[in-house]
Amino acid sequence: MNMAIDEYLMTHATDTPVFRIYGWSNPCVSIGYFQSINDIDFQKCKTEAVGVVRRITGGGSVFHEKELTYSFVSRKYPQKILDSYQEICQIIVSGLGTLGIDAKFSPLNDITVDGKKIGGNAQTRKNGALLQHGTILLEVNKEKMFSLLKVPAEKISDKKISDAKYRVSQISKTFDQVAESLKDSLKLVFGCQTLPATLEQSELESCKKIAKERYSNPDWTLKR
Amino acid sequence: MVSSINSQNNPNSVSVKRYFKFEKMVCVDLVFDKTTNTIQSIKITGDFFLHPEEAIDLIESEIVGTKLEKDLIKKKLESLLAGCELYGFSIDSLSDAIIKCKEADSH
Numbered sequence: 630m631n632m633a634i635d636e637y638l639m640t641h642a643t644d645t646p647v648f649r650i651y652g653w654s655n656p657c658v659s660i661g662y663f664q665s666i667n668d669i670d671f672q673k674c675k676t677e678a679v680g681v682v683r684r685i686t687g688g689g690s691v692f693h694e695k696e697l698t699y700s701f702v703s704r705k706y707p708q709k710i711l712d713s714y715q716e717i718c719q720i721i722v723s724g725l726g727t728l729g730i731d732a733k734f735s736p737l738n739d740i741t742v743d744g745k746k747i748g749g750n751a752q753t754r755k756n757g758a759l760l761q762h763g764t765i766l767l768e769v770n771k772e773k774m775f776s777l778l779k780v781p782a783e784k785i786s787d788k789k790i791s792d793a794k795y796r797v798s799q800i801s802k803t804f805d806q807v808a809e810s811l812k813d814s815l816k817l818v819f820g821c822q823t824l825p826a827t828l829e830q831s832e833l834e835s836c837k838k839i840a841k842e843r844y845s846n847p848d849w850t851l852k853r
Numbered sequence: 854m855v856s857s858i859n860s861q862n863n864p865n866s867v868s869v870k871r872y873f874k875f876e877k878m879v880c881v882d883l884v885f886d887k888t889t890n891t892i893q894s895i896k897i898t899g900d901f902f903l904h905p906e907e908a909i910d911l912i913e914s915e916i917v918g919t920k921l922e923k924d925l926i927k928k929k930l931e932s933l934l935a936g937c938e939l940y941g942f943s944i945d946s947l948s949d950a951i952i953k954c955k956e957a958d959s960h
Contacts, residue, residue, distance in 0.1 A: 661900055662906045662909075663897070663898055663899055663900070663901060663903065663906070663909055664898055664899065664900060665880065665896070665898040668898070685906065686902075686906075687900070687901055687902035687903060687906065687941075688900050688902065689878075689900035690900075708938075710902065710904075710938055710940045711940075737876070737877075737902075737940060737941075738902075751902075752902065752904075753904065753906060754904045754905075754938075755905065853896065853898055
């Protein structure tokens with residue numbers, strides 16, 4: 630349902646940008662649009678009751694459990710991919726900064742603290758609107774994460790890292806603390822007002838339809 | 854990682870799967886005909902970014918039948934990716950990768 634809501638927000642984007650903050654009721658692995666289903670241990674996900682969803686955005690596989698997830702939808706954004714990531718990730722860097730965390734934007738699409746990845750981002754652009762969603766790891770079970778996600782040997786050896794787990798970290802803050810910091814950051818970074826919003830029932834019904842037709846459909850999940 | 858097997862249906866078909874580390878990971882899963890030197894099928898997967906995303910489906914269908922020669926593949930990719938935004942590999946590096954898959958079979 631989370632991916633369906635993000636898609637709905639993008640396809641119904643207005644001139645008012647939307648920043649959505651959410652979590653996951655059950656653990657889930659999301660895979661990028663271009664990834665092979667074999668890039669994750671699909672069978673193990675099933676055995677361990679971990680959901681699997683293919684995103685409409687590119688990028689790599691993500692294990693969603695104890696994290697804060699966000700999405701940003703706007704019709705106004707830098708056309709250059711790198712510039713757009715940099716601008717939107719500034720919300721995260723600035724927000725974490727207010728919590729005393731020295732986070733950095735690590736191109737193309739990562740957020741790092743002390744050189745370790747604590748969050749990733751992925752974008753798509755359709756019909757004049759941009760959707761970027763991303764994660765901030767609050768608590769990570771690396772053993773579980775890397776038992777579900779497969780990291781190609783080429784990726785590890787090229788970075789001269791014997792253990793991919795070394796690159797991942799977490800921030801020791803609560804969901805609510807990070808959520809508040811991001812709301813404040815939006816005002817700081819964009820100099821704008823923020824208004825809380827919820828989806829109306831009719832919008833939720835549309836999201837459920839998207840979830841059923843795309844994200845719960847094995848033809849979509851297993852398409853590559 | 855390289856895997857190479859002969860297709861069960863066509864004795865001249867060769868399947869090669871290889872990972873490439875560019876700015877992002879790219880996996881090319883190529884099936885080609887050794888005698889005609891043409892692409893029979895291809896899957897390009899990885900954690901790269903391409904806008905619009907659907908362009909990858911077009912590439913995978915439209916490149917079938919193309920001779921495995923770098924210049925021809927590059928020209929085809931340039932035509933198919935015109936107007937697209939790409940991050941994680943270049944058209945040149947992907948063309949090279951496809952040719953390397955073919956060469957991997959002869960090693």
